[in-house]
Amino acid sequence: MGLSSSMWASVSGLLSHGNKMNVVTNNIANVSTIGFKSQRMDFNDYLYLSGSSVSGPTQIGAGVSTYAVIGDFSQGSFESTNSATDIAIDGSGYFGVRAKGGNKIAYTRAGDFYFNADRELQNPEGMLVQGWKINNKKDVTFSTGATNLSNGKTTESAYVGSGSPTDIILKSWNVAPQRTTNVQFTVGLENNPQNDKTTNESSPMTALFDLWDATRDTPLPDEAYAYKSDIKVYDEGGSTHQMTVYYDMVESSKIDESGDIVYLIDGLPEGYTMYEYLVTIPPEEDTRSYGGTDYNEDDNIWTGNQPTKFYNDPVEGTNKKAGVLMSGVLIFNSSGQLVNQTAYTYGGQEAPDPGDQIDTAPSDKSIWQPTRFSSNGLPVFTANFTGQPLANSVTEMMEVNGTEVSQAQDYIMELNLGLKNMGPNWDPIPAKKLFQDANDLYEDENTPTIKLEKNNYGYYTTTGAGNKVYGKYNNNDVIHNGTNWEADGVEIIDPEDIAQIAFYTPRKVDVDTPTSLADLTTRFEADGNNIFRNVVAYRENVPLMDFAERQEDASICNVDTFITEYAGQDGYPYGTLSSVSIDTDGVIYGYYDNGEILGLYQITMYDFHNEQGLYREGGNLFSQTKASGEPRIGVAGDDGFGSTMSYNIEQSNVDLSRELVQMITTQRGFQANSKGVTTTDMMMEVVINMKR
Numbered sequence: 001m002g003l004s005s006s007m008w009a010s011v012s013g014l015l016s017h018g019n020k021m022n023v024v025t026n027n028i029a030n031v032s033t034i035g036f037k038s039q040r041m042d043f044n045d046y047l048y049l050s051g052s053s054v055s056g057p058t059q060i061g062a063g064v065s066t067y068a069v070i071g072d073f074s075q076g077s078f079e080s081t082n083s084a085t086d087i088a089i090d091g092s093g094y095f096g097v098r099a100k101g102g103n104k105i106a107y108t109r110a111g112d113f114y115f116n117a118d119r120e121l122q123n124p125e126g127m128l129v130q131g132w133k134i135n136n137k138k139d140v141t142f143s144t145g146a147t148n149l150s151n152g153k154t155t156e157s158a159y160v161g162s163g164s165p166t167d168i169i170l171k172s173w174n175v176a177p178q179r180t181t182n183v184q185f186t187v188g189l190e191n192n193p194q195n196d197k198t199t200n201e202s203s204p205m206t207a208l209f210d211l212w213d214a215t216r217d218t219p220l221p222d223e224a225y226a227y228k229s230d231i232k233v234y235d236e237g238g239s240t241h242q243m244t245v246y247y248d249m250v251e252s253s254k255i256d257e258s259g260d261i262v263y264l265i266d267g268l269p270e271g272y273t274m275y276e277y278l279v280t281i282p283p284e285e286d287t288r289s290y291g292g293t294d295y296n297e298d299d300n301i302w303t304g305n306q307p308t309k310f311y312n313d314p315v316e317g318t319n320k321k322a323g324v325l326m327s328g329v330l331i332f333n334s335s336g337q338l339v340n341q342t343a344y345t346y347g348g349q350e351a352p353d354p355g356d357q358i359d360t361a362p363s364d365k366s367i368w369q370p371t372r373f374s375s376n377g378l379p380v381f382t383a384n385f386t387g388q389p390l391a392n393s394v395t396e397m398m399e400v401n402g403t404e405v406s407q408a409q410d411y412i413m414e415l416n417l418g419l420k421n422m423g424p425n426w427d428p429i430p431a432k433k434l435f436q437d438a439n440d441l442y443e444d445e446n447t448p449t450i451k452l453e454k455n456n457y458g459y460y461t462t463t464g465a466g467n468k469v470y471g472k473y474n475n476n477d478v479i480h481n482g483t484n485w486e487a488d489g490v491e492i493i494d495p496e497d498i499a500q501i502a503f504y505t506p507r508k509v510d511v512d513t514p515t516s517l518a519d520l521t522t523r524f525e526a527d528g529n530n531i532f533r534n535v536v537a538y539r540e541n542v543p544l545m546d547f548a549e550r551q552e553d554a555s556i557c558n559v560d561t562f563i564t565e566y567a568g569q570d571g572y573p574y575g576t577l578s579s580v581s582i583d584t585d586g587v588i589y590g591y592y593d594n595g596e597i598l599g600l601y602q603i604t605m606y607d608f609h610n611e612q613g614l615y616r617e618g619g620n621l622f623s624q625t626k627a628s629g630e631p632r633i634g635v636a637g638d639d640g641f642g643s644t645m646s647y648n649i650e651q652s653n654v655d656l657s658r659e660l661v662q663m664i665t666t667q668r669g670f671q672a673n674s675k676g677v678t679t680t681d682m683m684m685e686v687v688i689n690m691k692r
Helices: 003-029 204-211 656-690
Strands: 039-045 048-053 056-061 064-071 078-080 087-090 094-098 105-108 128-133 162-167 182-188 227-234 240-250 253-255 261-266 273-280 324-332 338-341 344-346 368-370 380-382 398-400 403-405 412-416 419-421 432-436 469-473 476-480 485-487 507-513 523-526 532-537 548-550 563-569 575-582 587-592 597-607 615-618 621-623 632-635 643-646 648-650
Touching: 003 039, 003 064, 003 656, 087 094, 182 227, 182 240, 204 240, 204 261, 204 273, 204 324, 227 563, 240 324, 324 380, 338 419, 338 548, 344 380, 575 643
Parallel strands: 087 648, 182 412, 261 532
Antiparallel strands: 039 064, 048 056, 078 648, 087 643, 094 105, 094 128, 094 597, 105 621, 128 162, 128 597, 182 563, 227 240, 240 273, 253 261, 273 324, 324 338, 324 344, 344 368, 380 412, 398 403, 419 548, 432 507, 469 476, 476 485, 523 532, 575 587, 587 597, 597 632, 615 621
16 A cells, blocks of 8 residues: 555545534534524545554555535524514424426425415515315204314314415405304203293193294293393395294193192102203294295296295284294203203294295294204204295205205204204104094094093093093092983082083094194193193103203303303304414414404415425425335324424424534544645655655
């Protein structure tokens, strides 16, 4: 090995240290570059020449080379700013940006973004930030058997946006109105019999409904109910409407001054409490109608019968039930927890032909039937504020291009008082085969054919055979043998003084008649002592939620003073964007002058398994390579991605003191290698001079 090898070894040291100085000075130069990730250079021994020695084979090194340039991808410190669109990533991940006119995505930690004149979120180079668009349109659909457990307030998923990542562009500074699709109340009710302000002895669970009269200036007098909750709701045009829910207690039984039972809700568990509720709007804002047939969607006309308006119809005038949207009862257990409820709406179980409205006037209680459920498991009603055709009942349909569709579904509202039905039906299923006589409807052919009424002396009972009736007349036993009255030692002068008793033969009704508010009317039924009473059979006549699940924010009935703990709805009018904010999940919220705060986009996050394989493009950008692999895509705060910090930008992660030390050691290494060149040169000069 000659002296020249020593010189070239020193030269390789000069070259390598020169390259390292480039890395060090580049780090120092970018000490204030936002999002910059520093580098370091590692050396390796370059080449060895084989030789021999007394001790055996030897290797003599011949220099050094650049082994690797390693990126330092540790997080830089944060600097606070005054701009909401300055965003730092606290943890792993990169923002994705796209050059206009291109499809290639570049990646950066520099979050100095802003909205340009076209409302596009961009970086200073004009590259557009990528994100997922958030859909704020609220649609309520009817239940098909599956129930959505979400309550609409929060979501367990970190993904708020959906679809494919796209440019973040606020295409409109205005927000269109959103009609109300969900109304929620959390109320605290008193368990106090004095709150039974209105009583209907023949139908105790419909007292408020029966009292409502839209033809009066005040449809429901103030003294008729115990409590009420008010809320403003919005139609599809953004107009506001006052909605009121009235509450009145329903005692499980009433006893008159003589000690006789006025009515009994038979089968209601001991200690349970009922409250009737009535969902209403001002009658003059109720634009529903009934009786129209053969609606032509193309011409927007009724080719058959013309509809009759609920309110202020030219012919019929105002119907008494105009303004009533839903009626029902809330059922609380002995602890005051809400355990079930009923919900009746106009035509809730009807099935009119497509293009036809329900033709029964709303004043008929038989047309108020158990409503349908939404896919969220909540009972729904229609609030047809703008007079839409075939949107007056949850069951009305129209035919579009040969397909039956529900326009009513576009106008329904959910009522959330704290219960969800995990099944699609009511229990019992609200439709039954009935049998009819001249005056009454019967559930089966075995119903006694004698209609019983109370006289001045007590109740009458039957043997069940249908032809013998027993009772009291002047405290003496009397009997009707099916033809004549007989008495034990008493001369009966006028049978009408005993009771109004008629005999009928039942006949089968050919159609299914749905359960309705009319079925909540009390009936004479015998108890174990053969005494007839006014009874509503709780488990037979009251359709309850099939699988009721109480929510955390359910209404209760165990407070000392009534309170509406929460009243909310999801509609809003037109609004103009005032400002934006960005949360730790990367969600960009718009603040509007109508008071709404809406999620607009969610920033897309990218990460790589091999960050060392990323290619540095300059301009604070990286691009993927085969070495880096495909990016992993997600959102901030999920699956290992860091959080987004608004009003902050990430500084360079260059440690200046360390870089200055590296500069000194690199300079010393370079100087030492240069000394090796000059020393080797002197030695070679000595060798040359030896020839002289």
